[in-house]
Amino acid sequence: MVTGRPPRTVAAALALAVTVPMLSACFAEPSPHEAVRDFLVGWQTGDYATAARRTDGDEQQVRRALEDAKIQLDAASFRFALKGVRSVGERVEADFAAEVDLGENNPLWEYDGKLPLHLVNGSWKVRWSPSVLHPQLRDGQRFAVKIDPEGRLPIVDRARDPLQELADLHVASVIPAKLKDPVAVCEQLAKVTGFPKDRLLSRILSASPKFAVPLVTFGRARFARLRQQLEAIEGIQFSIRPEAVAPASPTQIVGTVTAVTPETEQQLGGPQRAGNTVGRDGLQKAYQEHLTGTTETSVITVDLKTLDEVEELAKWRPGRTAAPVHTTLDRHTQQAADAALAGGARGMIVAVQGSTGEVWAVSATKEYHQEKDALAGKFPAGTTFSIVAVEGLLKAQVDLGQKLACPPDRTVGGVRFHQAGAPAGSQPTLQGSFANACVTALASLARRIDPAALRDSAAAFGIGSSWTLPLKSFSGSMDPLKNDAATARAIAGQNVMVSPLSMALVAGAAASGTWHPPLLVLEPKSPDLSAEAEQAKPVSPVKLDDRTVDTLRTLMRAAVTSGSARTATAPGDPVHGVTAAASRGGKPLAWFVGWQGDIAVAVLVESTDSTAGATVAGQFFRNLRQGM
Template structure:
């Protein structure tokens, strides 16, 4: 390419980066004049270009304006200062020359008393999460023997015209649905308010947003970040409504009333699909992007965005919400004349399908609905590990169905009995005894005395002393390994938080006897016990899952096949318990088997029912108080009181 404007007797001098006022400006490929014999010295335009760019970069806008002609210097300084605000920029870097030009092309081209200089602008768009780099061009004129930058808005961007400003437009896609096992949305429309501002109408943006942040205490005191909100408002198109908050009513009625009194805020009533129709502790909630929540979900979400704040909504935030499309535009004050300068396409949201079955969920909710205590219930399909229902009653938003830590009591006898069948070679007809009191290793166990009986009958009669004394036939590590065969204490590879259980290795005979009866530090969740019931029914423990397509990408443990002979004996024991024993009250059909038990630990009592009804459903109920869990099982199995 031919070099334009190069005088005879000039040469190209490579220059190193020049630092000024704490900022660095890279100057490359610059053509400057040097004296040759008989030649007249000419002042170079480079110092004016350099000083202007460095001053702009480091934020010394007055100094940059002093390098210009053609406009009021205060207006120039103000225009340069507003670039960062209008883009909510985290940083701005300037360099002489452009990467698209080759080394043989002049970066400053002079023609008499006029010159053009090319430079590059690199902007980190901060909260908008995108880098932006583009070529710039400025015109210079020699005035009184000195080179000056001829001011024009096009210096900021070549397409920016007088009367225009830069703005950032974020187009947020519609959030995708969380669906049930049949692909139907599990969210229902509820009343809410969209709360936001018209940026150009705010008399004092900082004051309005500071009041918004102070008034907004959500979920234990979380607040919006006023400073980051201000950056977002300043970069938004001034004439368009900018939503900053969505609040569900009536839950946030008091906050809505307070915000309605804040000058500059606009509140619009809407109906939005943001509330779970069931299993809210698992499905999760939506809420505003407070400062601490943004640390969890990260860019490109911004203060005030509606994001997932718990459950699946939070865990699958990026998939459900996608990412916004970000556009940098030049526009006039009306916003009608808008030209796109750069855009970054976002990712489209994708629906998340769960394994939750509305029918089973409704029955589980019905079973727990009238209890005066906190309670949880999980239903799984034995042949697959699918979680069909997760119900929590009175748990203050906690998903104790998955994450509760409870002593299992004699429901753990399912595991202990299988260990006796597989390791000690006992069977359901093995003769044993059920004394009223038994001391093993310094620990005493009591129950109603039954005398001599079979293992199946002792199990059905809740004979704690029977299992405690039979523990002598097993070693401690073997008992822990058997529990692991039922998934207790293992990593399930589940895509949502869950407590898989804990079984301490017994240090002595007393500890081993305690573990046999579900005491001695043994802890489980309702989900882990529902899986135990499923394994007893199916003959194979399978890892649970609640997100259908996502589960395919998760490293879950393989199914654990239990010895077939042990399962035959275990099924007979559980059937005896349901027909003649502690689970007799739940026997609404011939397929129902299970165990009802009462567990105590640390001053609290947990009422359990753990069982199954054929291969369609295995379930576990845990109630934090003393209740008849057989009745609860009937309510679930029949759907009637």
Template sequence: MASCGALVGTLTTGCWAEPSAMPAVRDFLIAWEVGNYPAAAKRTVGADRKEVSDALGQVRAQLDAASLRLALGVPGQDTDVKAIDKKGDEADARFSVKVDLGENGQPWTYTGLLHLRRQGGRWKVVWDPSIINPKLKPGQRLAVLTEVPKRAPIRDNQGRSVLREVWAYNVGVYPGRLADQQRTLDGLARQTKIDGGRRLDSERLLGRVRSAPPQQFLPLLTLQVPDHNALIQRLRQIDGLHFEPVKVPIDPMYAPELIGSLGPATADTLQQVGAPYQPGDTIGVSGVQLLQQRRLAGTPTVRVVAQDPTGKNTEELRSWPGQPPQDVRMTLEPTMQRRADNALAGLPVTGSLVALRPSTGEVLAVSNHLTSGRNLAFEGRYPPGMTFGIVSAEALFSEAGMNQSTETTCPGTVTVGGLTFTNKARPDGGFGTHFAYSCRTTLAQLGGRLSAQTLMAEASRLGLGKDWGLSVPAFTGSVPAPANDGEKAATMIGEGKVQVSPLAMALVAAAAQNGTWKAPYILKDISKADQVPPTNLQRESISSLKKLLSRSIRTGLATPARVSGDVVGVAALPAVTEGGQKREISWFVGSRGDLAFAVALEGHVSAAKVAATFLRGVPSGSRGTP
């Protein structure tokens, strides 16, 4: 006869190994699974029906279970093994249990046992707490323990943590002491707005509280002081919340827009990091802290236990070991980072500076000023203006046979493809001279020597618009194909639809200095930059580019950045129109020794002067060491 150990999910009888006892087993398991606990209790003897109904009803809450599935028999057993063994008026029925612990992790499966007795010609389930789990004893309840390991640090390229310890409060509850769990958690959810107005989910928190050991402190969120003092004061008005002061390493010493922050897990962040993190857990909510959450935090060890009311006598029923945390090593060099921050400090405008090592692609400093938490050094989208001339010049040198001495003109006005370009007129002379004076009309005219495909290919060779394999968000640039000669002329001077980030232009400067474009990386042992092949520039164009940038810094907008003879670079002041209003972007893009960097400021402020401040703090020929 075929086995009748199929998943309980229907009231149909099917084939039954023991017809007399089977309906009682079937009806009890179905009622329990679908949540009709009084109906299940009616099928039992040996205890008060309300006691049985309450005990069955508490299982899901005590486990914070997403689902509970019951099946007659033992999955995987030989089909000849009977699901029910009958001896006279006594019988035993084996059944399988599968509990989906949801955010607590993997499903919990085990085999349960029902003892039945025939009374008055009817089979009844003899109630015992062991029906819920074979190891559960009278007076005990189930609970879920989550043991969170200490979070690993984020380290700089010297191996030192980039996080400082600050005072904070672990805000939580003692579940067994709450007079009204729902009211306390609703109050917490109302007062706590996370990540732009998103609140903690009180229902999901309630499930977590109900499944926790009643007598143990359960932290629900960590709030840093004094940043969250106002919220802490509001939360102190809610009955049932407790506050435990702790000192935790969570405050970035620099580059906070990149490193990110920690905060309570909301529904949105839980979708990104996944199980087994739970609502209210302190997790990374931005930057590297979020992107590397699982590496930095590891995963908790989750244990299902049976406890008596005091919580002291605890027996483990099942556990799922977590993964240990791992450090994240960054390429940031602390001394270089401080110099970058100092260069931007005190400016009245939004600005960003990024510095890297051309020989390797390591990012040494990422500084953002007045950016409202945005990492514009990596993700800003700006027209590069004449700093894009590095790309255009490289194309002219390598594809059009030009060099810095090629005779060119710099008229005050020129019209190309219906677009008019203007600047201060200069006498006819070499291309290097006109480039140094930021002659827009010169480059606009020279676009006629290049095809649109050639210009696009050169931009791609210098990394613009490519996938860098970077392990953090970054805008790699956008150089749309010009539709006509006018758009091509605008592209030549970094205007029109061309957009770049400071990091993208720092990489262009690095390629001009090193002769090879290399993908950037900022997280050691995590980046995929080594999978992005480098691009070598032609030897002749490398020499011409270096001479071009050396001459450029001796003239015009770039001059203030010339703090020593080995500095090369170019400055620009393009305008961007937003909301009908024009806004200038001040650029400096350059290099010195094995150091390339880019400065972008949102306003009519000299980026070259900021570059000079940065460079004065960096030893000549620096490789990014103190």
């Protein structure tokens, strides 16, 4: 999280560089101005001895009061600007504007102050009282800062149900007024946790004395590991705060959350208060600022004798209010996808709504990652790419009913293609070869299709599109088509790389007649994207040619009713789809790309059986039908 504010030490230096010349310019002649100048510059720069000498108070007490004000406010810096000096008889008063940087990603506290001056033995002195520090500060009082962090809000599914489950966070707190030795407590806590002891101490010294101050928050495992050492620290008390941070399925898309640690502090761009949580991955990391919002901060006065709070001087909650992240994920569809892969298959399923491109489910077994593989993985498309090639074939006036044999081997442009056993019942036509995913037959059409037309078709189906998602994703790529061999390999999907997400969108385009870019989050519209992503132009839907869509529906229905995708059959609306065999890294892979109703899917599983993906898809569609 980047706040845009300078670090604590840098902030003080900048304040001095900007303000001192302005202050000095106001005091050209010996006058009350010199006393005002020396006092404000001394206070601002931490030269409290000089500031104290310009008052009529006890120098040691004034110096300590200025030091204490900085500690009580846990201030990174003070900046002052003189507004004017008024003289009424022998009484002189200077007006100034104060700007206090409260640090720890807190806001600037701005207020107007007054410096009463009078002559003491011929020298102008600031008439000292606590009201010099702030007009409402009285004798017997001190400053304090109250912090109320806004709780982390959930990531929710399309029905706005949380995609997190409750998990216990353990909070270590202290009540400042009850501590015998705050310094010792912070030294011990820093040794156990790794948090800087000076930051822990500053939180205690700036807090309201009678109220518990959270210092460190632990997840269950870390607390269990450190519990014995923590309980040995006198004055530390513990509480359990249930918070919805454990991700529900799809866990790697939703992302994990942890309590802030010394290591994760840097990820958020500066010191964080106990109770803050940080998204480590997934949407929790992408939307860290949106989910956590800001912290309510109050500056108060406290009675030094009773330690009761007296008056609130300022209160604000700056910046963005936290908001849930509303996703397109559908719990029912996700459960159906998870259950379909629970039967022993190793692989992935991505399900989208064909008419919108909304991602409804992303599921993967432990061998694969839901984001890195299902959304952003790069896999050979195999003959599922024939879906895309159909448009180019139609433009070339290829007759789908023409005879087209499916031999075990065929050479095109010097490249050998092999069909691993012609499917039983295959028909020697283009339609039959499409339905049965015949590599050798489809590759033989390379000379009939214009490479430029094939590239245009790929673009129409989103292959290589520049969409942006809040998570990593891959839209696909195709090698240059320099000759017949390259074109044949493209039709066979051997030099075309895709992700399960990109192929689910291809199926959605065939189902709805329009290709839609993917959508994973409905609100907010975008996370904090990189500069490159922010400059990317929005990707628009692409309406497909009606003839192409009608032909694809016919071909992909035939593949389910009488071709290699027969195991995808399920009750309800007709299932359309195709299968393909591929391999990556020596692992045999089986694709199914298709749809039922408005739910389009891409299934990719490890198997030597090219129909294995269709089998998993059929189980997925049956799960949806059964209300799983």
